[in-house]
Amino acid sequence: AGQAGQRGLRVLLIDHAERLAEKIRISGGGRCNFTNREVGPANFLSDNPAFCRSALARYTPTDFIKLVQAHGIAFHEKHKGQL
Numbered sequence: 001a002g003q004a005g006q007r008g009l010r011v012l013l014i015d016h017a018e019r020l021a022e023k024i025r026i027s028g029g030g031r032c033n034f035t036n037r038e039v040g041p042a043n044f045l046s047d048n049p050a051f052c053r054s055a056l057a058r059y060t061p062t063d064f065i066k067l068v069q070a071h072g073i074a075f076h077e078k079h080k081g082q083l
Helices: 002-006 022-030 049-058 061-070
Strands: none
Touching: none
């Protein structure tokens, strides 16, 4: 959503939590897991498997890691590629 907004696109971000992105913050037992280097379409359940393949082909975990690094956000890699 942030990237789309920066490109001048209209964005509506809906989050059911009381605080925006709370689910991300608490993921990984409060350690804020944000991606996994080994993620792929097989890791997702969907009625439309083509969507996941398409989305991951267009925006990879490496792309997201570069975004995090560009913002100077510190992180570390755990076992099995968890970041």
